[in-house]
Amino acid sequence: MMIQAAAGFMSAAAFACLYRVPRHQIIRCGLVGGLGWLVLLLTGDYLGEIGAMFLASAVVAVCSEILARRVRQPVIVFLVPGVIPLVPGGRAYLTMLSFLRNDYVKGLELLVSTIFLAGAVAAGIILVSSIFRAISRTKHRKEAVVWRMR
Amino acid sequence: MEELVSLVLLAGELLLTCGAEMYRVEETVERMGKAAGFSQVEVFATPTGLFLSLHSKQGQVFTRVRRIRYVDNNLSKISQINALSRAFSKGEISIDDVTKELERLQQKEMDFKWVVNIASGLGAGAFALMYGGTLLDGFTASVVGAIVVIAVSWIGKYPIPRVLQAFTGATVAASLVYFASLIIPLETDVVILGAVMLLAPGVVMTTAIRDMLSGELVSGVSRGAEALAIAVAVATGVAVVLSIGGL
Numbered sequence: 001m002m003i004q005a006a007a008g009f010m011s012a013a014a015f016a017c018l019y020r021v022p023r024h025q026i027i028r029c030g031l032v033g034g035l036g037w038l039v040l041l042l043t044g045d046y047l048g049e050i051g052a053m054f055l056a057s058a059v060v061a062v063c064s065e066i067l068a069r070r071v072r073q074p075v076i077v078f079l080v081p082g083v084i085p086l087v088p089g090g091r092a093y094l095t096m097l098s099f100l101r102n103d104y105v106k107g108l109e110l111l112v113s114t115i116f117l118a119g120a121v122a123a124g125i126i127l128v129s130s131i132f133r134a135i136s137r138t139k140h141r142k143e144a145v146v147w148r149m150r
Numbered sequence: 151m152e153e154l155v156s157l158v159l160l161a162g163e164l165l166l167t168c169g170a171e172m173y174r175v176e177e178t179v180e181r182m183g184k185a186a187g188f189s190q191v192e193v194f195a196t197p198t199g200l201f202l203s204l205h206s207k208q209g210q211v212f213t214r215v216r217r218i219r220y221v222d223n224n225l226s227k228i229s230q231i232n233a234l235s236r237a238f239s240k241g242e243i244s245i246d247d248v249t250k251e252l253e254r255l256q257q258k259e260m261d262f263k264w265v266v267n268i269a270s271g272l273g274a275g276a277f278a279l280m281y282g283g284t285l286l287d288g289f290t291a292s293v294v295g296a297i298v299v300i301a302v303s304w305i306g307k308y309p310i311p312r313v314l315q316a317f318t319g320a321t322v323a324a325s326l327v328y329f330a331s332l333i334i335p336l337e338t339d340v341v342i343l344g345a346v347m348l349l350a351p352g353v354v355m356t357t358a359i360r361d362m363l364s365g366e367l368v369s370g371v372s373r374g375a376e377a378l379a380i381a382v383a384v385a386t387g388v389a390v391v392l393s394i395g396g397l
Contacts, residue, residue, distance in 0.1 A: 003279060004279070004280065006276075007275075007276040007277075007279040007280045007288075008276070008280065009276075010272050010273060010275070010276035011273045011276040011277055011280065011347075013269065013273070014269045014270050014271075014272055014273020014274075014276065015270075015273060016225075017265060017266045017269035017270065017273075018223070018266060018269070018270050018273070018299075018348070019169075019223040019224065019225045020223070020224040020225055020226050020227070020266075021225045021226060022225070022226040022229055023226075037280070072233075073229050074174070074225075074228055074229050074232050076170070076171060076174075076225060076228065077225045077226075077228075077229055080223075080225065080353060081225075083353070083356060084352065084353065085280065087352030087353055087355065087356045088352060088355070089347060089350030089351055089352025089353070089355065090277070090281065090343050090346075090347050090350055090352070092350060092351055092352065092355060092377065092381040093343070093346055093347075093350045093381055093384050093385050093388075094343070094385075095381065095385075096381045096382050096384070096385030096386070097385040097388060097389060099385075100385055100386065100389040101389070114355075115359075118352075118355045118356050118358075118359050119359050119363075121356045121359075122356050122357075122359035122360040122362075122363055123363065125356075125360060126360055126363050126364060
């Protein structure tokens with residue numbers, strides 16, 4: 001489990017470097033990613049693959065939104081590296097590989113699960129970001145009105 | 151007026167080439183256009199092009215189109231442009247300064263390149279572990295992953311489409327792993343999977359579905375197609391090597 005947590009951290013931090021995240025935020029990105037991966041591993045047995053994926057991506061999104069507000073960075077600085085351990089990129093590759101190996105049944109199975117897993121990740125992110133946007137909109141409503149009148 | 155138009159356009163273009171989300175591009179352009187004194191701002195951002203129409207208070211309309219040919223993900227530039235546009239719309243920074251800063255960001259090449267290569271190598275190793283590899287698998291994947299990233303960024307200097315870059319990267323990864331497996335006992339599938347994770351379209355695919363779910367249909371379809379093309383390219387690159395190698 002320790003190795004898995006470290007691996008989740010490392011993969012997110014690596015993509016943070018690859019996507020040129022501001023240098024001081026790389027560790028935070030790694031922590032968000034590692035946390036998401038742990039949530040996925042720990043809840044997988046109880047919630048099923050898709051449910052766990054949804055929960056994990058929602059957790060990542062909540063952490064990213066909070067961190068982004070705290071250190072005044074755009075949310076995607078944490079969100080994109082944070083979901084790296086979760087997104088089914090490897091499965092998309094395996095899907096195509098199965099098709100190329102003439103294993104159509106397995107390919108279709110992988111294809112469907114890839115789409116649903118990516119959907120679960122996306123749904124988790126959208127749900128959280130909509131909630132946060134709704135909250136901050138009511139908070140800043142006064143500002144917005146002034147803005148429109150100018 | 152003319153320079154204000156190109157300022158707003160430049161900000162939008164930079165955001166798109168750094169891989170920002172569509173809503174961020176549209177919001178930023180709108181915010182900056184309003185702050186620059188335009189009465190109405192119409193903007194339509196897609197991953198491959200930016201369309202922008204600015205209505206001045208005197209009734210003139212400025213329309214500009216920008217084709218986006220490449221995307222190089224750079225979150226720290228996005229963060230800087232974001233801060234700039236906020237400062238600009240609050241009037242904390244002058245038009246000249248914003249233009250200068252944006253042009254500097256447009257020029258600025260990436261720094262800490264070696265750190266990036268080493269880190270991506272370690273990332274590939276981490277993926278191999280996450281997909282159930284042993285520590286030896288992880289180590290091999292790290293080495294292979296670092297080489298793949300170096301190879302892909304080297305190819306990226308030439309005008310080669312992104313899909314072909316992914317194909318080449320996958321070929322390099324699979325051949326290296328194949329030759330390594332002749333010497334070291336490896337779980338080849340897992341090691342290759344770890345190494346090609348650096349090329350695999352996970353984020354693109356998730357962004358595509360995110361765009362679809364939030365109603366950005368054009369962007370969603372275009373990114374979905376990109377993800378599909380990359381997945382096919384990566385898998386084909388690996389399959390070619392494996393079938394020649396007889397694995």
